Structure formats: structure tokens, C-alpha cells
Amino acid sequence: MGYYLYLGDNSDVLDVSAPFNIESYKTADGQYAIPFKAKYLKLTDNSVNSGDVLSSLIMRVAQD
Structure with missing residues (x-):
């Protein structure tokens, strides 16, 4: 099984390879x-x- 990941009600597939600001x-x-x-x-x-x-x-968290 595979999956597409979305953020909230956004219909665009989330790019899991891009940085994501959670602030x-x-x-x-x-x-x-x-x-x-x-x-x-x-x-x-x-x-x-x-x-x-x-x-x-699972999310990896990094701090600049």
C-alpha cells in the first residue's frame, strides 16, 4: 500500500522532501x-x- 500526504484541507500533495516550517x-x-x-x-x-x-x-526534526 502507498499513500499521498496532504496538509489540512489543501488538495495539493505535500512534498515530503521539502523543508516544512511548523511554527x-x-x-x-x-x-x-x-x-x-x-x-x-x-x-x-x-x-x-x-x-x-x-x-x-514519522517526522525528522532539524534546527538551523
């Missing part, structure tokens, strides 16, 4: 709420059953 998503000291959404893609001809999807998004 505008700050909610408290050291806390951030970033509204990611994903569209999952079926990569095979196998059947797909509906149901919950459990996934993780």
Missing part, C-alpha cells in the same frame, strides 16, 4: 498540532476490505 502550528510550549491527511493507494490487484487504518507518520 504556525504551535499550540503550546513545545507542542504542535499539524493537520495531516492521507489518501491510501492500493498497489496490487488483491481485494481490499473496508475498516479502520492504523498508520504512523
